[in-house]
Amino acid sequence: MAVPQKAASPTAKSTCTGAEAVMRSLVAEGVETIFGYPGGAIMPIYDALYDFNHKVNHILVRHEQGATHAAEGYARASGKVGVVFATSGPGATNLITGLADALMDSVPMVCVVGQVSSGLLGTDAFQEANIMSVCAAVTKWNYQVTDADEVADAMAKAFYVARSGKPGPVVIEVTKDAQFAELKKPFRYTPVTQLPYYRTDSGFTRKNLQDAATLLNEAQRPLILAGNGVGIAGAETALLQLAEKTETPVACTLHGLSCISTSHTLYVGMLGMHGNYAPNLLTNQADVLLAVGMRFDDRVTGNLNFYAKQAKVIHIEIDPSELNKIVKADVPLLGDALAILEELTPLLNTNSHPMWLNEFAKLDAQEEEKVRRNALYPNKEKLTMPEVIQVLGEQTSGEAMVIADVGQHQMMAARYYPFRKRKSYFTSGGLGTMGFALPAALGAKTGAPDREIVAVIGDGCFQMTIQELATIAQYKVPVKVMVLNNNFLGMVRQWQNMFFDGRYSFVKMENPDFTEISKAFGIQALRVEKREDLPGAVQQMLQSEGPFLLNVLVENEENVFPMMPTGAAVDGMLLE
C-alpha cells in the first residue's frame, strides 16, 4: 500500500485530535513500546501512531491475547507499565484472558482499545461489544472516553492506577468519534500522583512495627514467606538484610522465586503444591511467619484448617483487601514492602537459629534422596524435565530469566533452575494461563534486552499462542524457546493418574513437528531426544544469535513430586 508522506511533525501542529492526544499522552508517560493489533475502531489511533513511529516502538503481535502477555512480560522484566492497543469488539474481547492474568499477578498494564462511535453505542453496531461491563471484572480500573478533551486526563489516571499500590491492568476505551474529534482546549498532559478516593498510603504504625519486632526477636523458629510483592517493591536487598541479621530462613512462593539466590544458605525452598518438602512441612512448625508481599493462595496453604495454626503471623501487604482475607494476621503491616522492611530491620536483634535451620536441612535431605536424585539422574531411557532444566541452569550459570508456561514444565523449571539473579522467574501464577510464556518471553526480551531470556513451554501450552513465533521472527527478538515435549497435557494427566484411577481422559496429544513449524516461521530449531545430545543442543540454542527453538522430547509420563494433594495440609505433602 502506498502511503503518503506526512510533512509537519505532529507536535508542531496547534490542533490535536483525540487519537493524537492518545499518542502524545503515551510519549508524555515515557512509553517506548506498544504491543498491539489494529482494526476498524482504532484506526485513527493507528494513523496517529504512524507519525510517532520514531518515538514509540510498536510490535504487531498475531493475536491480542499475545499482546497482553507480551505487555506483562515487558512490564515484569522492565518494571515499567506494559501498553497494549486493540480494536473494539473481538479485539477487546481477545484481551480478557490477559487482563484477568495481570489482575491476578499484579502486573501494571494499560490497554487502549477502540470502540464504535458514541452515537452507535448500544445499537449492536458492527464490532460493538459491551467492554465496559466485560472488563469491570478483570481490570483494576476501566473507563470509556467519548470526548477528545478527556483523553489526556484518562490516560494520566490510567498510568497512575496501573502502577501504584498493588499494580494491575487498566482499560481505556476510546470511541471512534472521540479519536477523530479535535480537542477544544490545547493538549495538556498532567501526570497523576494521587486521586481523591483511591488510597495507596501505608497503614502501619510504630506500634505495629514494634509488635512485629517483638514477635521476631522472641521467635525460636521464624520463617519468611516471600512473595511477588518483594520483587515488585524492589525489596530483595532489604529482605536479605533482615533475613541475614536475624538468621531467618526464607521460603519463596512461585512468584517470589529468585528474590533470593537459591544458593544462599538461608534459602530453604519453594512453598506450595509442588514446592519443596522442608518449607512446606515446617510452615506448620514455625512459631512466627513473616509473610512479605504474598497472599496465602490456596496452592500455598493447602488445607486452611490445618495451616500454621501454631504460628503468629506478621503480614506485610500493600492491598488492604488481602489482609485477613485468608489467614488472620496477628500483626498486619499495610504498605510497601521495601518501606516497611527498612523500618523493621533496625528494630530487630542480631540472632541465630542453627537448630531450626538444621531441621530444614534434614527434611531437604529426604527430598534429595526420594525425589531429586531420581529426577536428575534417572535410570530412564528418555530425558526427564528436571535434567533438562539442570543442564539449562548449568549452561546459563543460573543467570537467565526463565519465563515458564503452565503445567508440569512450569513446576519443574521452578524447582530445578538455580536462580542466581533477581527477577528471573516469571510465569502465570494466579490464573495459570496456558499460552502465557511465548508472548511473555517476547515482551520480556523487549523490556530487558540485556538479559538472557529462556521460555520453558509445554507442548500443550505452545499450541495456545504458537502464532507469536511470527512476531518473534519478524522483529528478530532473540529469545530462546525450550519446548518440553511429552505429548501430554502432563499436569492434567498427572492428576488423572493419581486421583482419577489412571483414567486418561483426553490428555494425549499427537503433535505436529515443532521443529519444522519453527523453521517455517523462520526461526532456527533443533530437536533433541538423546541424553548425550542435550548439552550440545542447549549450548547451540544459547549461542545462536537470533531466536531459537529447542524441541526437547521428554519422558511422557513423569509426575512432579513432592505434591500436596488437594485437601491435604502443608505437612501432608507426598514425596512419592
Place this chain on the structure above:
Amino acid sequence: MQTLKIYTENKIGVLEKVTTVFTRNRVNIMTLNLRANALQELSLISVSADISQELAQKVIPQLKRIIEVADAKLKEGSKL
C-alpha cells in the same frame, strides 16, 4: 439483614463495578438504592443483603478497592 453504605463517584458503570463484588462473593441483594448528591458528583449506594459478619469483612475491602469508591461500611445499627 445488614445494610452496606457505599460512597462512590457518580460515574457511568460504577454501580456495575459495585454489584460485581456482590456477585463474585455470592451475595444476594435484597434492596438497592442509589442516590446522587446535589452536585451529582457523588453517589450513596445502599445495599441490604443477608450477609455474615465474616463475608462482610471480606466484601467491604473489596468494595473499597474499586477506584471510584470513596468509602464502604456497614450502616450503623445494622446488626452483625
